[in-house]
Amino acid sequence: MLKMLVDHVTNTTDNGRKADFDLDILVTLVCEEQEYIMTVLSMMRGVAELSNIDRAALWHQSCASEDEIIRVREESKTEISNMARKIVCFYSIPSGTDLLGKKLSSDIYCNITTGSHSSKEELTVLAMVGERFGLQQFDSLPSGVSSPFRHALDKCRDSSPNNGLVAAYVLLGRQDLAMSTLTLTISSTISDAIGLEGAKLEDADSVDGSLLYGMENIFNSSTQLHYGHDLRIE
Incomplete structure (x- = not known):
């Protein structure tokens, strides 16, 4: 149950009201049962580390996509420039x-x-x-x-x-x-x-x-x- 509450609180795709409600439950539980503090922090640290890994992968993917877009643009510029040169030749x-x-x-x-x-x-x-x-x-x-x-x-x-x-x-x-x-x-x-x-x-x-x-x-x-x-x- 504790892990489920942490997952709901840290999951950005969940409904906002439900996440706030789960957060209230989690805070109340930690305040009343202080032995759960280290466990909850450990779970949240794991979620944060996983999130950082995903963000790093997303960043690299974004950079790769940007490099691909730049490459395609350069190829298009070269192709357009080459076509323009041919047209000028055929006119000249x-x-x-x-x-x-x-x-x-x-x-x-x-x-x-x-x-x-x-x-x-x-x-x-x-x-x-x-x-x-x-x-x-x-x-x-x-x-x-x-x-x-x-x-x-x-x-x-x-x-x-x-x-x-x-x-x-x-x-x-x-x-x-x-x-x-x-x-x-x-x-x-x-x-x-x-x-x-x-x-x-x-x-x-x-x-x-x-x-x-x-x-x-x-x-x-x-x-x-x-x-x-x-x-x-x-």
Whole structure:
């Protein structure tokens, strides 16, 4: 009974009135039966020590949570900064900014995949491939921001450069050129080929083996897939 009274008094989740009532009983009992004083103090000391341990664990957990929040914030800042850099690059190239090695003349780093190009739009596509900027990233941008980039893709789609870059063809929506470029077996997927090209797009899972379903015969000698608006065949 004595332990029950101590537990009720020290338990903050109990009803306030009941805790006060139990405290009155405990005080009265200790005053009338002084031999219980040391026992009650020992019980309360044990509760206090347990409470301190729980608070210490809660403090460490709180600190760990705060560190995790800080880490996530830093990662988000880095991701946002990297995305902003890519957008600036893709805006700068069509506007005539010169390329000096791996940097633009504005001193902004830009990873451009090596490949043939005859226009600023084609160079922009190579930059998108080099920066692993895929369709998933396009969809995450506001339409007003991504519109110039989609315009560059549209200009290159009908007369795609013959640079043999599967990743660029996939980005342009020219799976016909991507497939004709592959030297892999029919059972291989396009995402595997993009990995071999060394320029795998982050959304390559959107062009996986499902593209081959029902199209297994396009690789034989008598059947070839052509893009309907390909200006190169005119």
